[in-house]
Amino acid sequence: MRVLLSTYGSRGDVEPLVGLAVRLRELGAEARVCAPPDEDFAQRLAGVGVPLVPVGRSARALTTGGPPPTAADLPRRAAELMASQFDVVTEAAEGCDVLVATGMMPAAAGALSVAEKLGIRSVSVTFQQLTLPSPGRPPLAYPGRPLPPDVTDNRVLWDLDARSIDALFGEALNTNRASIGLPPVVHVRDYVIGDRPWLATDPTLDPWQETPDLDVVQTGAWILPDERPLPDELVAFVEAGEPPVYVGFGSMPMRASANAAQVAVAAIRAQGRRALVGRGWADLALIDDRDDCFAVGEVNQQALFGRVTAVVHHGGAGTTTTAARAGAPQVVVPQAADQPYWAGRVAELGIGVAHDGPTPTFASLFAALDAALTTETRARARAVAGAIRTDGATAAAQLLVDAIGHGRKGQPVSA
Secondary structure: OEEEEEOOOOHHHHHHHHHHHHHHHHOOOEEEEEEOOOHHHHHHHHHOOOOEEEOOOOHHHHHHOOOOOOOOHHHHHHHHHHHHHHHHHHHHOOOOOEEEEOOOHHHHHHHHHHHHHHOOEEEEEEOOHHHOOOOOOOOOOEOOEOOOOOOOOHHHHHHHHHHHHHHHHHHHHHHHHHHOOOOOOOOHHHHHHOOOOEEOOOOOOOOOOOEOOEOOEEOOOOOOOOOOOOOHHHHHHHOOOOOOEEEEOOOOOOOOOOOHHHHHHHHHHHOOOOEEEEOOOOOOOOOOOOOOEEEEOOOOHHHHHOOOOEEEEOOOHHHHHHHHHHOOOEEEOOOOOOHHHHHHHHHHHOOEEEOOOOOOOHHHHHHHHHHHOOHHHHHHHHHHHOOOOOOHHHHHHHHHHHHHHHOOOOOOOOO
């Protein structure tokens, strides 16, 4: 039994597939991952013995190497990404029983098209619910295509979203599909979501509200227990005083705040706390040589977040879930995409603070930390930690194995 897990995106798009691949292997299935060729992705997968099939250009280079994409750039980038998906995924999927598609929508559309061509069963997965149409909230806006401020009917906005996605990605997708003898897709978003999409998020952090138009399977977040030890130097710093405040922005380039590290360290020091700076894709660095700060690169956040007093971060789904599981109060400084949503969920649950906007100042971050470090917020964070599920990857792996065993080749996966 062979499973291909296909994605294109940042670390938050790759890390969940690490957990699913390991759980599939425990159930006797062979799993491999198609993902960007970034070194940290390759090392993470190699560390758990899962093969990486590199596809496309470096995600880090695309994210940090220039200005953010405009509406004019997106169709060209989508065409390049889809072409690489059709080339690489087609070869990687040969002989597989099922394909799991996630990540950026053009990449998922390409991977699903390959599965369709090869007659392989497939499932579409998202790690946040904001791309799933719901009358209860508006869709995300694409760069250069803002939602009209005078429209408040969410159903109308979702119709506009479908048209935007078709305009951005439809031509590239159908050109590539025609090249392998597939018919055109009428609506890209509907094709990618399918009849029964999977939502791989925690029900406590991200409760899905049932809608009459969509049958969603919420598996829980795909998390693999991380057994990697923390570096000795990091452990020595953590144990040298009161638990520090961690600040890091993951795969975000932090274009809006060039002095993010300076602002964060100053605000943390003003709280009488020590600072632990996660370099991330923004390459955050220490601002001086004082011994109350320490910088760290790739690290086991599951182990680390249980040893800090608070986590200041960008609001990625994975980081939010990891901090919540650790019971660490959070300050979320959302930068883009689904991150304002996760910031709002942290605030609504009372486990931290949603910073207003992507550019923190000393005053705004000091105030946010002040609120996050209250006795009430700490107690609430510890209480919610106990409600976070840890079996999402196991549940998803079992659903896949069961579906492969009982389904027919070429049919979508159901649960």
